[in-house]
Amino acid sequence: MVLVPHHACIMRAFRRVFPFACCFIFLNLFLHKIQEEVMLRDDKGRSWVGKRQEAGEKTPSQHFSVDWLKERSTEASSSKFPQPISVLPRSTFSSQVAGAKKFSNYSHSAQKVFPLWMHITDDLYTYSAFWDARQNLPMGPMVRILGILRYQKELLLDIAKYRWSGEIKNDALNYSCFLWYTGQDTEKGQLNAFIYEEGLKVFVGTYFFCSPKRSASNSSSLRLGENRVPYAVSLVPHGASSASHKLIYLTLNRKTELDTLNHTGVCVRPLFGPYTDLAAITLFISYYSTVLSISHFYFYDFAISEKVKELLMILMADGEVSIHLLPWNIPFADWESLWDLGSLTSINDCIYRTSGKHNYVAIVDLDEFIVPRAPITNLGQLYTSVIKHKHGKMGDSVLILNAFFCSEFQKKNDTNKSNDFSVFTDTFREARLWPPKTRSKMVVVPEAVVAVGHHMVHHFLKPTSKNQASPKLFAVLHHYRNCDGLRMGIYATGSEVLNQKPIQDSAVLKYKKSVLASRTMRQYLLFIKDT
Known part of the structure; x- marks a missing residue:
């Protein structure tokens, strides 16, 4: 039996363990380096913001995180503003959400500037x-x-x-x-x-x-x-x-896609709150994405509930549509200080926000649905059909004439479809269509617009552009609301809308099957089932 010296045993064990120890040390150093780089990228913008804010400036960084957005929200809410709500750009979502309820942290390029009053x-x-x-x-x-x-x-x-x-x-x-x-x-x-x-x-x-x-030495072309x-x-x-x-x-707005017909958007004025209607906002998105192939939705958040925002996140993560939720921390809680809480500013902001990005944009409210009467499958086709009919040029505004589907007109006892959306059950409307520029809503080419109103374009880029009324054979604006006290005429000086004898209009029903079968609607049904 040969006896091995004690120090020789130690050396032999050391030689066996040493490679593993080195690998472990180098691996830890490598992981630590990666962690430092990630933290540096995440904190780079915020440290830069901090220096600029110390100088009295309100400055987004080249890259900012959710924490930075929260800091901006806190800053705004502490300076006599109502608390603003976060933005939900498409790049917000870094992964598909298991159970559609939990989202990982994310970063977002500051090329899309975070707006705040x-x-x-x-x-x-x-x-x-x-x-x-x-x-x-x-x-x-x-x-x-x-x-x-x-x-x-x-x-x-x-x-x-x-x-x-x-x-x-x-x-x-x-x-x-x-x-x-x-x-x-x-x-x-x-x-x-x-x-x-x-x-x-x-x-x-x-x-x-x-x-x-x-x-003065420069020519007009340079x-x-x-x-x-x-x-x-x-x-x-x-x-x-x-x-x-x-x-x-x-x-900064830049063209992102070349599709001349389907790359379209819809602008909705601020959703005053607390806004909690999950079904209404789902139907709106499902209808416009299915019937008119609209891909981008712009909402302004005054007080949207957390449940509604959670649903919007799910729809975004699904990838069917792009939802842009912009904070509307209007500096006044007093309704008498500003007309309709500044909704016209939000509409004009949306026009410039979409200019250079979308070829056509519709401006409507959540209770308004542009219903095609002709074989039209997208917003661009609707626009060009009307402009061709009017012999106009690209840059005009297409006005969709309004008809009220008053809740008071509906014969609720005639249907047992209580689970259906009211758009598909309320089929009685006022007999006449409102004239253009009064209650009408628009389809516009954003780059051709200078200033827009609620019911027509006020100023075009070119003096030859006009507001063109869409004939009812192309499309009608279905407006679903309570009409109590609503009057016709200029400045609401005419007779009451409810004095009219209603007529039945079922044009929207031909889209019912496709709207209810959309991916957006399926996500909504799963969401309300889980909650």
């Missing part, structure tokens, strides 16, 4: 800004800022012509604007403004235009600003210090 002064609030370099703009390329301004009739250049809307006198604007470029380059711009509001309240919806300086796009703009009261700059970051 921002207090500039007690007389001025802003929501969003866009670089507008379209041809035929009288002022040339500029930043278009959407906001609200305290109204005074002395502001307007020609009040007799515009009533309460129109161009604001230059000497009535007590503000300056600054354009912010990469590389810490800042330029004072030329500021102009235009009131686009339809209803007169304490505050009115207003465009602010900040135009870059132009050299103007300064066309090749240099700012990333932000600021509005500063006269006499304020430079530290008071609050940056409004520009939303």
Whole structure:
């Protein structure tokens, strides 16, 4: 028997364990390095934001996370705003959700700027800004800022012509604007403004235009600003210090798809709350995605319930549609301060948000359904059919004429289909269609629009563009609501809608089977079953 020295046994064991120990150490170092890089990427934007915010700026980073959005929401809610709700862009969802109820953390590119109402002064609030370099703009390329301004009739250049809307006198604007470029380059711009509001309240919806300086030596075809796009703009009261700059970051729109017919969107004005109607929002999305092949839905969240937002997340994760839920932390809880809580600003914001992205956009409410009467399968086909009939040119607005399907008209005892959606059971409507520009809703080419109202386009990019009424043989706007106290005529001075003898209109029923069989509807049924 040979005895092995004790130190030799130790050395032999060490040689056996050493490779494994090295692998373990190197593996831990490698994993630690990866963790540091991930944390660095996640915190890079927030650390940069922190430095800029210490300087008094409100600044999104190149990459921001959910925590950053929560910080912005907390900041806004602590400065006399109602609490805003998060944004749900399509890139939000990093994975399909097991059980459709839990979502992993995510990051999102700041190219889609997170909009929030921002207090500039007690007389001025802003929501969003866009670089507008379209041809035929009288002022040339500029930043278009959407906001609200305290109204005074002395502001307007020609009040007799515009009533309460129109161009604001230059000497009535007590503000300056600054354009912010990469590389810490800042330029004072030329500021102009235009009131686009339809209803007169304490505050009115207003465009602010900040135009870059132009050299007299430049020809009209080569103007300064066309090749240099700012990333932000600021509005500063006269006499304020430079530290008071609050940056409004520009939303940059670029074409993302080449489909000329099916790449379409729908804009819905803010959903006031608490909004809890799961069935209504499901039917709306299912109908427009199935019947008119609309792929993108833009909602503005004033107070949507958590259940509704959870359902919207599920529909997004399913991949059938893209849902854009934008916070509407309007700075007033008082309904008398702003007409319809600023809904017209949201519609105009949606037009510029979709410009360059979608070929056609419909502007409707959740209780309004554009019902084709001709063999039309998508929104673009509806638009071109009407324009061809009117011998117009691309850039007109198509107005879909309204008909009220009043709940008071319906014969509820005639049906046992209590589980059906009211759109497919309420088939009685008023006999006549409302005239264009009164209760009508629109299908537009966003890039051809300058300012839109609730029922028609007010200003087009080209003077030859018009609001074209769609003949009822192409489509009718089915509007489902209670009509108690609703009057006809201009400014609701006519007889009551309920005085009419209703007629039956079952045109929507031909779409019932496909709408109820959609993937959106299936997800909804699974959701309500689980909850």
